[in-house]
């Protein structure tokens with residue numbers, strides 16, 4: 001209470017004592033005679049009149065710098081506006097780059113927030129010193145005086161933390177995902193990473209694959225990104241390996257794009273058959289990938305370029321052909337010192353050709369079988385390409401056909417792409433799986 005005038009302290013004590021006295025007396029005397037509804041009304045009135053309110057003023061700047069609380073409140077209160085019954089007007093806007101409407105508090109409006117059991121009334125104010133001067137905009141925050149310490153020591157840090165979290169999420173949403181591949185035209189053996197923006201529209205929702213498997217992959221990714229502390233605790237490199245296997249055209253590349261879009265991770269596409277790498281080249285290549293990324297090594301069964309380590313005789317530079325196991329050991333070694341939140345995805349059309357040692361957990365933790373099209377997959381494709389979302393009389397017939405033929409989602413997508421856009425119902429009737 002240091003810094004408060006003595007009269008304020010006495011006033012506070014008196015009001016608090018009065019509140020306590022009236023409440024106790026009322027409880028003791030009234031419990032038997034007064035109906036509960038009247039009793040609660042009494043408590044509201046007592047609380048309203050006898051608990052002193054305290055108001056804080058939060059200006060836009062603190063000296064020459066921005067006031068962090070003001071900035072945090074502006075963002076934080078947007079998440080509270082719709083819940084506040086007191087707001088009669090809100091500001092709404094949307095630019096053509098925004099997906100959603102953004103809403104803002106309007107000058108003069110009150111936004112109510114609750115923190116633990118404290119009710120907090122925010123109000124945005126505007127004042128002009130002179131007719132032609134710029135308006136002075138500031139927040140006031142009113143609450144019961146008894147919670148002063150809680151507001152200053154717990155509520156404000158909470159608002160700032162929420163603001164930082166919202167900002168982080170916003171940044172993640174806006175992040176452009178890059179697809180890196182090797183530019184082998186450069187002088188260096190193995191080339192350099194060059195990037196383009198990944199504009200692959202694949203999402204988990206649009207992928208034609210077994211719904212349970214899709215959910216399993218999504219859950220696994222969620223668990224992986226949440227478990228930073230656990231990986232640290234058990235001394236494991238924070239990485240996860242996926243093996244996607246299945247015939248060509250079943251959506252392995254599409255799944256990788258969906259994973260990148262979902263996690264907002266960049267993709268590094270390492271085509272080992274396209275470059276000639278010495279040990280040092282490969283190490284440099286891997287070290288120049290960033291955290292929060294997916295390293296893709298496609299078609300790992302195409303072993304011609306991944307035979308046993310051997311040195312080529314006809315060159316001064318020791319170019320080396322790698323075994324996959326050698327490459328993975330190198331990755332483990334490098335990432336154990338510099339890699340965080342890394343995903344490595346291998347694809348193959350022939351899982352059976354891979355050395356079982358490579359398939360063990362820790363190397364390839366999750367095996368995902370991308371299969372020929374099933375009825376569930378077909379319905380998703382029909383919805384993607386024809387906006388067709390209900391059952392169709394032909395579905396029974398198609399299900400029978402799918403049981404007898406092996407057709408990839410890519411093949412079906414191709415047919416639907418040709419048919420889509422015209423008369424949808426008619427085109428659906430004429431799609432044939434042959």
Ligand SMILES: Nc1ncnc2c1ncn2[C@@H]1O[C@H](COP(=O)(O)OP(=O)(O)OP(=O)(O)O)[C@@H](O)[C@H]1O
Pocket residue numbers: 206207208209247248249250251252253254255349370408409410411413
């Ligand atoms: N499961 C799927 N869901 C939705 N679309 C798919 C699926 N599989 C294939 N497609 C469509 O077919 C195209 C080719 O598929 P994709 O390249 O993902 O297959 P892949 O299994 O990676 O083939 P490959 O083994 O030849 O690389 C995709 O761009 C997409 O339009």
